[in-house]
Amino acid sequence: MDQKTAGLNITIFFCQQLDIDQDKNRRTLEKELGSQIRFFPLPCSGRIDPLHLLRALESGADMVYLIACPEGACRYREGNLRARKRVGYAQKLIEEIGLEGARIELITGTAATPATIDTIARELLMRDATVGISPVRSKG
Amino acid sequence: MPPKYHIETSQVPNRFQKITRSGIIAWEEGCLKCTRCVKKDCVYQVYEKRNLDDRQMLDSLDSACMDCFRCVQNCPNRLIHKGLNPSYKALGDHYWTPEIISGLWFQAESGRIPVSGAGYGGPFSGPGFDAMWTDMSEIVRPTRDGIHGREYISTTVDIGRKVMAIGLGPGGEIISQAPPLVEIPLPVIFDMLPWSPPGDNIQLSFLYGARALGTFAVVRQSGINPAVREFLPHVIIYVDGNPGDLKEELFSSARIIEIPDGGDPIALQERFKSINPALVVMIRLRLGPKTPERAFALIAQGAEVLHLVADEYGLEEGSDPLFIKERMKEVHLHLVDKGVRDQATLIGGGGIAMAEHMAKLIICGADALSIDIPLLVAMECRVCRRCKEGIACPVELDGVDPLWGSLRIANLMAAWHSQLLEILGAMGIREARRLRGEMGRAMFFEDLEREIFATMGKRG
The missing domain is CATH 3.30.70 (Alpha-Beta Plaits)
Incomplete structure (x- = not known):
């Protein structure tokens, strides 16, 4: 894969309601990238806690994505809205300690084009990297 | 009364958090x-x-x-x-359901029988083992309670060939030779895994577990290494390579050797027994439509133990595969018809996922059974089969501590043993040997359906 984020450790939290076959769909990527990519399914993106995002960075992730359902399509009505607030809060926290806020990003799909988790992940991997290796990781 | 077979249990915590319902x-x-x-x-x-x-x-x-x-x-x-x-x-798939997997986790963690709560909401029948009900008519007799009661219920079974009649010489002396027999306190052996993460730790867990429980674990000839040699009295060596490569010392320490069917297994059996006559030789057959005839032919030639294996879903090979319980019934009844059933031991394996499957397969004619995936699930496996695709195990089974693994396996087996005692007690049967082939004490959905509905729609 022509990955633009090569060398970066990517952690992806995602709402499982997005892709029923997520467990099978993400296997090819897991095989290709090994420990460089970690997927954490959530029953709803609203289940995310800023602690999840911070722990992911602490345990060696360079980029942390939260993939949520499109607005208005949340199974629990407002889970994705709450997720947005929490991602904002976590970004503010990491900025306070000198990390780039862009290391945490919320991705929302569009209801018109539902995609599988591996397609979304591949798109994210193909994007130009806005951040480098995390100082948390480089300092060991 | 001999001391009761008892498996020590303890709370063995999970390494990873459970996936809950x-x-x-x-x-x-x-x-x-x-x-x-x-x-x-x-x-x-x-x-x-x-x-x-x-x-x-x-x-x-x-x-x-x-x-x-x-x-x-x-x-x-x-x-x-x-x-x-x-x-x-x-979790899992259509056969290894989330309920089965989480039930196995609970048993391996606690060593206790899973209790689902008051009442059972159904369904009352389903495919495979769920299409079979056992006769629990003696359930009201508390003294039959094998776990806490006064009566001793034995789960011991024998592996080996049996003599049907004692031959006497002219002076009344016994002239017939008794073939070697191995006794296991639980009708279960640990089989090779259809898939697993790499590394020796999983196998070592099985071996520690087999030794603690007094049973056996099947290990490939190619997998015999110095760590495994320590457990040889509890190892069934599966000859998957050149039999000539097996060292003589293995024959003296091992008690059971397994050989694949194909070629001339009886000649190989004789060859092994000429090195160590006390050795029990087991022949491994893939279950299929021709198994009943093949089993009879092998037993007629002197086979001691037949290990009949289905796939991980309990299905035999072939285009229209039967479930293990159906084919096992057929094999058992065929051997009964031929008058040779009691001569040899039948071990069934593949698709055994719950304690009740153990009792049900014995009712269908197996003397004992082999289990594989439940042992892996006891060590927190999620049956995701990522290891099969070369992806890292999400619960790091490759690095499992063998002692921790063996305690989890012992807990699982203790829970299964208790459930087997419950079933035997409720059926009024006092030993697992007597349960074998007791098809009259069970009902089969297919038979009932046929009996009830076969005549419907017929005129005159």
Whole structure:
């Protein structure tokens, strides 16, 4: 894969309601990238806690994505809205300690084009990297 | 009365958090800051002990919650929700269901029989082993209780060939030779895994477990290494390579050797027995439509033990495969018809996922059975089969501590043993040997359906 984020450790939290076959769909990527990519399914993106995002960075992730359902399509009505607030809060926290806020990003799909988790992940991997290796990781 | 066979159990905690059936979603926002928060009222202190496992990003809220729903009901602003966990629904597959996997986890962690609560909501029949009901007519007799009661219920079975009649010489002396027989206290042996993460630790867990329980674990000839040699009295060596490569010392320490069917297994059996006559030789056959005839032919030639294996879903080979219980019944009855059933031991394996399957397969004619995947599940396997595709195991089974693994296996086997005792006690049977082939003490859905509906629609 022509990955633009090569060398970066990517952690992806995602709402499982997005892709029923997520467990099978993400296997090819897991095989290709090994420990460089970690997927954490959530029953709803609203289940995310800023602690999840911070722990992911602490345990060696360079980029942390939260993939949520499109607005208005949340199974629990407002889970994705709450997720947005929490991602904002976590970004503010990491900025306070000198990390780039862009290391945490919320991705929302569009209801018109539902995609599988591996397609979304591949798109994210193909994007130009806005951040480098995390100082948390480089300092060991 | 001999001492009861007892398996020591202990609470053996999980290394990873369990994937639970339901999950808590605590919204947090909109909190009214009540003076008496429902989270503080939790009798299990789930919220106070909350932590996050950063290997899996799983919240301890879910694994510690006992589903009492007190917090969900009492939060005035309805901020706490519980929903079905999609990760739980995604566990395993159509055969190794989330209910089976989580039941095995519970048994391996605690060593206790899983109790589902008051009443059973059904379904009352299904495919495979679920199309079979055992006769529990003696369930009301508390003295038959094998776990706590006064009567001794034995789960011991023999592996080997049996003599049908004692031959006497002219002076009345016994001239017939008794073939070697190996006794196991539980009708279970540990088989090779259809798939597993790499490394020796899983196999070592099986071996420690087999030794502690007094049973056997099947190990490939190619997998015999110095660590395995220590366990040879509890190893069944599976000859998957050149038999000539097996060192003589293995024959003196091992008690059972398994050979694949194909070529001339009886000649190979004789060759092994000429080196060590005390050795029991087991022949491994893949279950299929021709198994009944093949089993009879092998027993007629002197086979001692036949290990009949189905795939991990309990299906035999072939285009229209039968489930293991159907073919096992057929093999057993065929051998009974031919008058040779009691001469040899039949071990069945493949698709054994629960304790009840153990009793049901014995009723269908197996003397004992071999299990594989449940042992891996005891060590927290999620039956995701990522290892089969070369992807890292999500619960790091390759690095499992063999002692921890063996304790989990012992717990699982203790729970299965207790359940077997329950079934035997409820059937009024006092030993597992007597359960074999007791098809009259069971009902089969297909038979009942045929008996009830076969005549319907027929005129005259």
